[in-house]
Amino acid sequence: MSIELSEQEQVRRQSLNELRSLGIDPYPAALYPRDAFSTDIIAEFDDNQETKRQVCVAGRIMSRRIMGKASFVELQDSKGRIQIYVTRDDINTEEQPEMYNTVFKRLLDIGDFIGIKGFVFRTKMGEISVHAEELTVLSKSLRPLPIVKYKDGVAYDSFDDPEQRYRQRYVDLVVNEGVKETFIKRTQVYQSMRNFFNERGYIEVETPVLQPIPGGAAARPFITHHNALNIPLYLRIANELYLKRLIVGGFEGVYEFAKNFRNEGMDRTHNPEFTVMEIYVAYKDYNWMMEFTEKMVEKACLDVNGTTKVKVGNNEIDFKTPFKRVTMIDSIKEHTGFDISGMDEDELREVCKKLDIEIDDTMGKGKLIDEIFGEKCEGNYIQPTFITDYPIEMSPLCKRHRTNPDLTERFELMVNGKELANAYSELNDPIDQLERFQEQMKLSEKGDDEAMFIDLDFVRSLEYGMPPTSGMGIGMDRLVMLLTGQEAIQEVLFFPQMRPEKKATVDTAEKYTAIGVPEEWVAVLQKVGFITVKSLHG
RNA sequence: GACUCCGUAGCUCAGUCGGUAGAGCAAUUGACUCUUAAUCAAUGGGUCGAGGGUUCGAAUCCCUCCGGGGUUACCA
Numbered sequence: 267m268s269i270e271l272s273e274q275e276q277v278r279r280q281s282l283n284e285l286r287s288l289g290i291d292p293y294p295a296a297l298y299p300r301d302a303f304s305t306d307i308i309a310e311f312d313d314n315q316e317t318k319r320q321v322c323v324a325g326r327i328m329s330r331r332i333m334g335k336a337s338f339v340e341l342q343d344s345k346g347r348i349q350i351y352v353t354r355d356d357i358n359t360e361e362q363p364e365m366y367n368t369v370f371k372r373l374l375d376i377g378d379f380i381g382i383k384g385f386v387f388r389t390k391m392g393e394i395s396v397h398a399e400e401l402t403v404l405s406k407s408l409r410p411l412p413i414v415k416y417k418d419g420v421a422y423d424s425f426d427d428p429e430q431r432y433r434q435r436y437v438d439l440v441v442n443e444g445v446k447e448t449f450i451k452r453t454q455v456y457q458s459m460r461n462f463f464n465e466r467g468y469i470e471v472e473t474p475v476l477q478p479i480p481g482g483a484a485a486r487p488f489i490t491h492h493n494a495l496n497i498p499l500y501l502r503i504a505n506e507l508y509l510k511r512l513i514v515g516g517f518e519g520v521y522e523f524a525k526n527f528r529n530e531g532m533d534r535t536h537n538p539e540f541t542v543m544e545i546y547v548a549y550k551d552y553n554w555m556m557e558f559t560e561k562m563v564e565k566a567c568l569d570v571n572g573t574t575k576v577k578v579g580n581n582e583i584d585f586k587t588p589f590k591r592v593t594m595i596d597s598i599k600e601h602t603g604f605d606i607s608g609m610d611e612d613e614l615r616e617v618c619k620k621l622d623i624e625i626d627d628t629m630g631k632g633k634l635i636d637e638i639f640g641e642k643c644e645g646n647y648i649q650p651t652f653i654t655d656y657p658i659e660m661s662p663l664c665k666r667h668r669t670n671p672d673l674t675e676r677f678e679l680m681v682n683g684k685e686l687a688n689a690y691s692e693l694n695d696p697i698d699q700l701e702r703f704q705e706q707m708k709l710s711e712k713g714d715d716e717a718m719f720i721d722l723d724f725v726r727s728l729e730y731g732m733p734p735t736s737g738m739g740i741g742m743d744r745l746v747m748l749l750t751g752q753e754a755i756q757e758v759l760f761f762p763q764m765r766p767e768k769k770a771t772v773d774t775a776e777k778y779t780a781i782g783v784p785e786e787w788v789a790v791l792q793k794v795g796f797i798t799v800k801s802l803h804g
Numbered sequence: 805g806a807c808u809c810c811g812u813a814g815c816u817c818a819g820u821c822g823g824u825a826g827a828g829c830a831a832u833u834g835a836c837u838c839u840u841a842a843u844c845a846a847u848g849g850g851u852c853g854a855g856g857g858u859u860c861g862a863a864u865c866c867c868u869c870c871g872g873g874g875u876u877a878c879c880a
């Protein structure tokens with residue numbers, strides 16, 4: 267925040283005062299009786315109408331073309347833009363004879379909100395516009411917006427510094443065409459999925475974000491402290507264990523769009539907080555869940571884009587069902603030539619060495635297989651593909667495979683070379699579950715800082731009995747990225763995490779003298795680099 | 805975290821070999837009652853990310869720091 271105002275900010279504050287002195291409230295309290303939206307007016311216009319349609323519109327001035335006693339304004343509302351034709355003779359009134367020359371031309375600026383009452387017509391150049399008969403100042407803008415111009419869909423001087431766009435998303439949304447559409451599509455994806463679940467009778471629920479044991483995934487959690495209880499609490503890394511408790515409790519289909527938090531790196535596909543939709547359905551297995559998932563994704567794509575095809579970067583992805591299905595063992599065989607079925611840890615290490623994959627001693631069998639798949643296979647799956655039957659060591663919450671005890675009934679949905687969804691036939695054998703947690707403990711002792719904690723209450727719930735259940739989690743940010751063709755997670759989050767904005771500040775002389783620094787030393791100290799009192803310590 | 809590039813007016817960007825700051829839009833003043841990246845004329849606007857160094861002289865060269873992008877590592 268700059269303390270000194272730029273020339274344009276000073277002018278706008280001056281205009282604000284002049285509006286008040288003319289008896290115009292720049293921030294009126296009364297509701298404005300808007301009765302039409304920009305794009306609707308254009309869509310509903312009929313050249314053959316005998317009487318002109320009267321409308322009342324409101325929005326932000328995005329550009330002005332002033333030609334003496336007549337002007338054109340581009341007014342932007344939540345749906346789009348419409349041109350307003352403003353003339354001196356039509357908007358001046360007895361009470362406000364300077365409405366046009368002083369108020370409109372001199373005191374209003376790009377960025378201000380105004381309301382317009384008038385009639386709809388088509389200009390000589392053919393553009394459907396509103397001929398203003400009454401202009402109301404609705405809100406004065408004190409900061410100049412970036413000026414982005416459009417012609418034939420091409421943007422000129424777009425506001426495109428990513429740092430400023432993300433830090434001041436409100437500005438990005440105002441001036442850059444298409445940004446809002448991405449976020450509207452995000453909401454449509456959620457609506458599509460909610461409808462899909464609700465139609466089937468599944469219930470949307472909410473479970474704790476603050477958890478005493480961060481369970482349900484392998485990840486580094488954020489930790490915080492609850493003062494009244496005097497205990498550490500973790501921000502959830504997943505909601506899986508809570509949703510399964512609800513299946514124990516008798517719900518037969520529950521889902522939650524859950525904000526999860528992981529204290530890991532940030533880049534164009536990772537934000538510290540992100541959203542996962544998890545759903546659990548009783549009496550189903552992972553085969554059922556595969557069909558459910560592909561139908562859900564196909565529908566979401568159709569609802570948002572009207573087609574199953576999406577362009578992401580140079581790839582065209584088709585979400586037409588059915589998706590391909592490949593077991594993990596077959597995938598590794600196909601992309602590396604190694605058949606790892608039945609291999610022990612040492613043999614797997616040998617394979618990794620041959621494939622030039624970096625490994626370390628903390629890695630168990632499951633992690634080694636995961637590395638091979640991640641390095642050599644994952645990236646090949648551009649079109650939606652289910653990878654099935656993961657090794658048991660890397661799936662501690664998943665039911666053992668019905669035909670092979672070394673594997674689990676698990677699938678991941680890979681799209682554009684990345685994991686999008688993850689699902690199991692859920693492990694509901696409480697004794698097996700406890701043993702799997704204990705295996706995780708051993709991994710943790712071995713040095714794996716992502717191994718899962720033991721959640722004894724969760725085991726207790728399973729001891730009361732959970733019906734056979736299938737569960738699935740899908741990364742919402744990644745899904746939205748795919749369905750909107752965006753390649754950075756920051757483009758689908760309104761406010762992605764950023765380093766705090768910092769300005770180099772210089773402490774005042776008083777702060778130095780307050781800690782006993784002689785006044786005449788202050789300038790000297792600042793000159794040699796101690797620009798703050800704090801910098802004198804340490 | 806590592807590597808790499810970037811930071812100049814409200815916005816988008818030039819700035820040559822180190823010689824003291826430029827354009828378009830926006831703003832201000834004026835002309836113009838159907839324009840649309842409106843047009844025409846004039847004017848003002850800069851801690852060149854911050855701090856230090858080299859130099860007679862630094863937006864430019866060197867060092868440190870801050871912020872961001874890209875690549876990479878961990879991860880969804």
